[in-house]
Amino acid sequence: MAQTAKRDYNLLGPSSEAAIASGLAAAEWYHTEVDRKQMKALMQRSDGPAIRDTVIWLGSMLVLAAGGIYFWGSWWAVPFFLGYGVLYGSASDSRWHECGHGTAFKTRWMNNVVYQIACFMIMRNPVTWRWSHARHHTDTVIVGRDPEIAVMRPPDLFRVILNFFGILDAGCAMLDMVRNAAGVVTPEEKSFIPEMEHAKVIRVARIWLAIYLATLALSLWMGSILPLMLIGLPRLYGAWHHVLTGLLQHGGLADNVTDHRLNSRSVLMNPVSRFIYWNMNYHVEHHMFPMIPYHALPQLHELIKHDLPTPNKSIIDGYREMVPAFLRQLRNEDYFLKRELPATAKPYREELHSGVAAE
Amino acid sequence: MAQWIEACGAGDVDEEDVIRFDHGGRVYAIYRSPEDRYFATDGLCTHEQISLADGLVMDDIIECPKHNGRFNYQTGEAKGAPVCVNLRTYPVKVEDGAVFIEV
Numbered sequence A: 001m002a003q004t005a006k007r008d009y010n011l012l013g014p015s016s017e018a019a020i021a022s023g024l025a026a027a028e029w030y031h032t033e034v035d036r037k038q039m040k041a042l043m044q045r046s047d048g049p050a051i052r053d054t055v056i057w058l059g060s061m062l063v064l065a066a067g068g069i070y071f072w073g074s075w076w077a078v079p080f081f082l083g084y085g086v087l088y089g090s091a092s093d094s095r096w097h098e099c100g101h102g103t104a105f106k107t108r109w110m111n112n113v114v115y116q117i118a119c120f121m122i123m124r125n126p127v128t129w130r131w132s133h134a135r136h137h138t139d140t141v142i143v144g145r146d147p148e149i150a151v152m153r154p155p156d157l158f159r160v161i162l163n164f165f166g167i168l169d170a171g172c173a174m175l176d177m178v179r180n181a182a183g184v185v186t187p188e189e190k191s192f193i194p195e196m197e198h199a200k201v202i203r204v205a206r207i208w209l210a211i212y213l214a215t216l217a218l219s220l221w222m223g224s225i226l227p228l229m230l231i232g233l234p235r236l237y238g239a240w241h242h243v244l245t246g247l248l249q250h251g252g253l254a255d256n257v258t259d260h261r262l263n264s265r266s267v268l269m270n271p272v273s274r275f276i277y278w279n280m281n282y283h284v285e286h287h288m289f290p291m292i293p294y295h296a297l298p299q300l301h302e303l304i305k306h307d308l309p310t311p312n313k314s315i316i317d318g319y320r321e322m323v324p325a326f327l328r329q330l331r332n333e334d335y336f337l338k339r340e341l342p343a344t345a346k347p348y349r350e351e352l353h354s355g356v357a358a359e
Numbered sequence B: 001m002a003q004w005i006e007a008c009g010a011g012d013v014d015e016e017d018v019i020r021f022d023h024g025g026r027v028y029a030i031y032r033s034p035e036d037r038y039f040a041t042d043g044l045c046t047h048e049q050i051s052l053a054d055g056l057v058m059d060d061i062i063e064c065p066k067h068n069g070r071f072n073y074q075t076g077e078a079k080g081a082p083v084c085v086n087l088r089t090y091p092v093k094v095e096d097g098a099v100f101i102e103v
Helices: A014-022 A036-043 A048-070 A077-089 A091-101 A108-122 A126-138 A157-163 A167-181 A195-222 A226-230 A240-249 A271-277 A283-288 A294-307 A315-331
Strands: B004-009 B017-023 B026-032 B038-042 B056-058 B061-063 B070-072 B092-095 B098-102
Touching: A036 A294, A048 A077, A048 A091, A048 A108, A048 A226, A048 A294, A077 A091, A077 A108, A077 A240, A091 A108, A091 A126, A091 A240, A091 A271, A108 A126, A126 A195, A157 A167, A157 A240, A157 A315, A167 A195, A195 A226, A240 A271, A240 A315, A283 A294, B004 B017, B004 B026, B026 B098, B038 B092
Parallel strands: none
Antiparallel strands: B004 B098, B017 B026, B026 B038, B056 B061, B061 B070, B092 B098
16 A cells, blocks of 8 residues: 655654554564574673774874864865864764664773763764664654654755755754753653653753853864864764765665664675774664674674675665665655565565555 | 462573563563572563563673663663663572572
8 A cells, every 4th residue: 555645754743643553663673583692692792892993983083183283274184184074073973873772882881981972072962862762773764753764755855965064963953952951852852751861961961062162262262263173063074974874774765664674774885984884884784683782793794694685785886776766755755765685585574564655 | 469480491591691481461581690590570671661581681781682771680770771660570499490480
């Protein structure tokens, strides 16, 4: 049956009510069967890989920032800030994500410290986004339920392009921060953040606002945007990589389904992008088994790939598939890319997807 | 009235692991700690009712497989977002190679 009703992404709107009424919300999701011992081995936590990667990440930022400051005023500063920006405005996206799951490090306080730092860089309130991401995993790309749908239908491609430079994202994040700092938590936020956490949302927003105001004051005092180039602005000029990779996660694929093989995309990527992205290119695998640490996702991929769609061969390959789908969705928002499963894969649970139009 | 129910064999639960036990319309989780002690809690996460038996036991923590919510499985205490509500725990005894829980 074709889906004809216009999508309403409001978390408090009729699509949300319909998803709850139909059982789509908080439904049971498809999982590939994996032997418990193998799964347990993959789930094991380790501090080593994340400490190594965090030292490289923050150490590189320090070196690049020092270079940028040293060469400030000359064109030689540009490559330093380009590198610094990506590590600040893009690598922070995967760091808040992994540490939010609590899987990056074995030691909990290490997860929490990196989570707070990365959330600040990517301008995502650590309390709000912990809860919104829990909802994203419960109701992945369920219209009216998932607060983290990057590209809605029909797609707003102008907004998508602007966000490669963080222009709308960061602007909205700053407004949210000021609003939260003023003590206001919206009804939409309240729909997924428990009341006992609201005070934390407000406290974090006030601390961040103080940091940004101090940075702004320092810039004004120095008569230079250099402090802002180091704190705040990298969220704009370094955002492109996290948008580049993040759009591939679910872009152009099915919505309102309960099988991550249908609504998520795995993409084989170059090692640099995989470092920045912390292996979230294995996105079907991550959604199916969020317990698996980022460093074990390649092993998980090898273990279950017989049951998953063939991953895209590269970022470019993913965009060759996704962009035409976005363009078709401009004319027909019900269009989506239907993933092909290997012959050995278990079939979709079609009875759960009867309300979705396929092509 | 509370009663002791045989939940599983002592060897059914691997060391530092968890299994699911269904009884009387309820789901329980049976744990074996690294120190070879047995514990029992409600088997569904208090956040969104996911079976904890698919989760990961780390020391005295059970981590939910869906949202990585954590509980101390010995006390049932919720250890941070996204879980806020504690798990109910149950007395456990091991007799003749079987694990009994009092429900």
